[in-house]
Structures are given as C-alpha cells and as structure tokens.
Amino acid sequence: MKWITWSEVGVDRIACAWLIRRTVDQDAEFVFIRRGSDWKEMDGIPFDIPGANLSHRRGRCTFCTILKEYSIHDRVMDQICAIVDAADSVNELLPPPEAPGIDMICRGLVKVLKDDARALEVGATLFEALYTQIAEEI
Amino acid sequence: MHWIMLITKLPRARTTALKVATWRRLKRLGVYTVQDSVYVLPQSERTLEAFEWIAAEIREEGGEASVWETTARTEAREREMRDCFLDQVNTQYRTILEELNSEPDEAKLRQLWGQYHKVKTQDYLRSPLSIEVRGACERRAVDLREKTEKEEGSSS
Numbered sequence: 001m002k003w004i005t006w007s008e009v010g011v012d013r014i015a016c017a018w019l020i021r022r023t024v025d026q027d028a029e030f031v032f033i034r035r036g037s038d039w040k041e042m043d044g045i046p047f048d049i050p051g052a053n054l055s056h057r058r059g060r061c062t063f064c065t066i067l068k069e070y071s072i073h074d075r076v077m078d079q080i081c082a083i084v085d086a087a088d089s090v091n092e093l094l095p096p097p098e099a100p101g102i103d104m105i106c107r108g109l110v111k112v113l114k115d116d117a118r119a120l121e122v123g124a125t126l127f128e129a130l131y132t133q134i135a136e137e138i
Numbered sequence: 139m140h141w142i143m144l145i146t147k148l149p150r151a152r153t154t155a156l157k158v159a160t161w162r163r164l165k166r167l168g169v170y171t172v173q174d175s176v177y178v179l180p181q182s183e184r185t186l187e188a189f190e191w192i193a194a195e196i197r198e199e200g201g202e203a204s205v206w207e208t209t210a211r212t213e214a215r216e217r218e219m220r221d222c223f224l225d226q227v228n229t230q231y232r233t234i235l236e237e238l239n240s241e242p243d244e245a246k247l248r249q250l251w252g253q254y255h256k257v258k259t260q261d262y263l264r265s266p267l268s269i270e271v272r273g274a275c276e277r278r279a280v281d282l283r284e285k286t287e288k289e290e291g292s293s294s
Contacts, residue, residue: 010187035186037189
C-alpha cells in the first residue's frame with residue numbers, strides 16, 4: 001500500500017511511518033509530496049497532512065490518531081504518543097522530558113540525510129530504540 | 139524578511155471551544171496580530187506547519203482559514219513586526235534575568251530554566267539576550283553547587 005505525506009519529515013511523520021510499517025502495513029511504501037500540493041486525487045492513504053483523515057485530531061498528533069484508528073493497544077506506544085504529542089502539538093502541562101530532544105533530532109535528520117526516505121529509515125531505528133528502552137523501564 | 143500570514147474566520151456555531159483552543163495555540167506561538175483574525179509569524183518549516191494545522195482545525199470545524207507567504211510593503215511595518223517579535227521575547231528574558239539576580243534557590247532555578255526554554259521557542263529572530271539568560275542560569279547553578287559543597291564540607 002502507498003502512504004502519502006508531506007516531505008521534509010519531522011517527528012510526527014517519522015514516528016507515524018515507523019508505526020505504520022511496524023503494526024499496520026509491513027510493506028508500506030511512502031510517497032512524499034511538497035507542502036501544500038494536491039493529494040486528494042492521489043492513489044494511496046494520506047497521513048499527517050492537514051485536512052486528511054489520518055491527521056491531527058482535537059489538537060493531538062497524527063501518531064495518536066493512527067493508534068486509535070487501527071485500535072493499537074500498547075502501553076509503550078501510548079508513552080511514545082505522549083512524547084510525539086509534546087514535540088509536535090500540545091501537551092503543555094506534562095511534557096515528557098524526552099520530547100524536545102527527540103523533536104530536535106528528528107528535525108535535523110532530513111537536513112543531514114537530504115532524503116525523506118532515508119530520514120524515515122534512520123528515524124525508524126531511533127523509535128525502535130526508544131520503544132525498546134521504554135518497554136524495559138515501564 | 140519572509141513572513142507567513144494566517145487569516146481566520148471562526149464558524150458561528152460551536153465557536154467558544156475552538157476560539158479558546160485557537161487563541162491558546164496562537165499565544166503559544168507568539169504571533170503578531172495585524173488586525174482581528176489576521177496573524178503573522180516569521181517564515182520557517184516549523185511556523186508554516188503550525189499555521190497549517192491551526193487552519194486545518196478551523197476548517198474542520200466549519201470555519202474558514204488560509205495561510206499565505208507574504209512580505210511587508212513598508213519599512214515601518216517590517217520594523218514594527220521585527221520589534222514586536224524581539225520585544226515580546228526580550229520582556230520575558232528580562233523578567234527571568236531579574237529573578238536570577240535575586241539569587242533563586244535550586245527549585246526556582248529549575249523553574250526559570252524551564253521558562254527560558256519556553257521563551258526560546260518563540261525567539262524567532264534570535265535575540266542576543268538568549269545567550270545572556272543561559273549564561274546567568276549557568277552561573278547561578280555553579281554558585282548553588284559551590285554553596286552546597288561548602289556547606290557539606292563544613293558539616294563533615
């Protein structure tokens with residue numbers, strides 16, 4: 001299945017792509033489009049694009065939407081969700097301490113690698129590491 | 139300088155919750171308000187993304203919103219916007235500096251450090267005061283550490 005998102009991926013898109021490949025669609029193929037370009041006629045599932053079904057809901061991040069939409073119940077994922085939430089949108093009251101660091105690294109990935117697909121790959125390792133560590137400490 | 143502009147029209151029904159949510163997000167971003175429902179931020183991927191999400195949310199709730207790239211047509215307006223963005227962070231930085239001058243304890247210093255990082259997310263034009271606040275925080279941390287070491291040294 002093709003999955004469409006905006007290029008210059010950051011924390012939410014990287015985390016979502018990792019989650020999609022890990023739990024929703026192993027063979028997911030990611031397509032990157034320029035910010036603001038038309039996606040409604042495209043073949044595939046758009047995610048984390050303003051206006052798409054799989055995007056921010058009630059001020060929470062797209063990662064959160066995907067967890068809900070695909071009924072993924074996993075305590076570790078919920079914690080990762082809180083991290084992405086704080087980095088990407090709103091969670092002013094109780095931001096997890098990991099959030100600003102992960103946000104910054106994710107924003108830097110695509111700038112270093114100059115390629116969205118590569119940024120998702122490296123980002124996936126990052127989130128897998130995060131998952132492993134949180135699972136150990138939960 | 140490149141600016142981005144958000145123009146909004148909230149839906150008449152169900153306005154209050156959306157109004158509050160929108161207002162809070164705009165406040166957190168530290169926007170420059172041109173006039174009612176017209177907001178400006180310096181252009182970057184992060185600010186563009188933030189405006190796009192706010193606009194999407196307003197449209198979802200039945201309102202109207204659009205995001206534009208824009209430039210100021212007069213030097214006066216350009217200056218006014220720059221000053222606005224610098225002033226709003228500098229005021230907050232100065233408040234933190236004043237608190238640091240009154241020798242805060244560890245808990246207070248932690249709180250100020252958190253506050254500093256919050257202000258930094260709105261510091262789009264990179265005010266020179268930022269470095270000053272960071273330095274003052276670090277100096278206070280050293281003072282506090284030396285003080286505790288001294289106390290521990292004299293009690294043992």
